[in-house]
Amino acid sequence: MARWEPGARERLVMAAVDLFTDQGYDATTVAQIAERAGVTKSTFFRYFPDKRELLSAGQETLSRLLTEGITEAPDEAGPLDALAAGLERACATMGPANREFGPRLTAAIAASTELQEREALKTVGLAAAISQALLGRGVPGPAAQLAAELGVLAFKQGYARWLEDDQESAESLTPYALAALNDLRAAVKTLD
Known part of the structure; x- marks a missing residue:
């Protein structure tokens, strides 16, 4: 995964919104969001404490x-x-x-x-x-x-x-x- 690429925070938000829209908020996991954004789960947690916080970015x-x-x-x-x-x-x-x-x-x-x-x-x-x-x-x-x-x-x-x-x-x-x-x-x- 391209952890070093810039814009990880923005990619995480975009990935989350796409997944929330496609499959629903409850069905979307942090792992899915991280994968879609091209980062690791630990990178996700570096930016956000949980998936609820994504849209408050x-x-x-x-x-x-x-x-x-x-x-x-x-x-x-x-x-x-x-x-x-x-x-x-x-x-x-x-x-x-x-x-x-x-x-x-x-x-x-x-x-x-x-x-x-x-x-x-x-x-x-x-x-x-x-x-x-x-x-x-x-x-x-x-x-x-x-x-x-x-x-x-x-x-x-x-x-x-x-x-x-x-x-x-x-x-x-x-x-x-x-x-x-x-x-x-x-x-x-x-x-x-």
């Missing part, structure tokens, strides 16, 4: 980029403008490879209750990270929590629209997430 990076963008937004930016800066920072890193991979990931999650539960936990963690970043900017608790939930919703809606768009110009997630945030801003204004 980008969560830390996404949270970090979102919070960096929020933290580094101009001082005069309100909560939703700071959130937009965070979305822009995080989404700018997602390109054609993410878009190509997205439908398979979505299908794998939809086919497994356990993966759906993991996805829900990721969402909670993402909202908590956004809320903490906004609290760090001095945004009051309820406003920070509401903005965080809007941010997660904007990311999810933007991501779904991005995957559905069949135009070749849809290379970056950024415009989709920002458009979703703008739609949510407009919807919030109608609640009064």
Whole structure:
């Protein structure tokens, strides 16, 4: 097996999603994932403690980029403008490879209750990270929590629209997430 080849982590994630989609999450073993990725089981465990963690691989990076963008937004930016800066920072890193991979990931999650539960936990963690970043900017608790939930919703809606768009110009997630945030801003204004 080609343990020395670069990209083992990414190959493991791709192999897992393919196997989860083809034969189901429960029927897929770590050994099968490692074999499909062209690595050993010990290499798998160097990157992930178990197969559940595979689909959380980008969560830390996404949270970090979102919070960096929020933290580094101009001082005069309100909560939703700071959130937009965070979305822009995080989404700018997602390109054609993410878009190509997205439908398979979505299908794998939809086919497994356990993966759906993991996805829900990721969402909670993402909202908590956004809320903490906004609290760090001095945004009051309820406003920070509401903005965080809007941010997660904007990311999810933007991501779904991005995957559905069949135009070749849809290379970056950024415009989709920002458009979703703008739609949510407009919807919030109608609640009064």
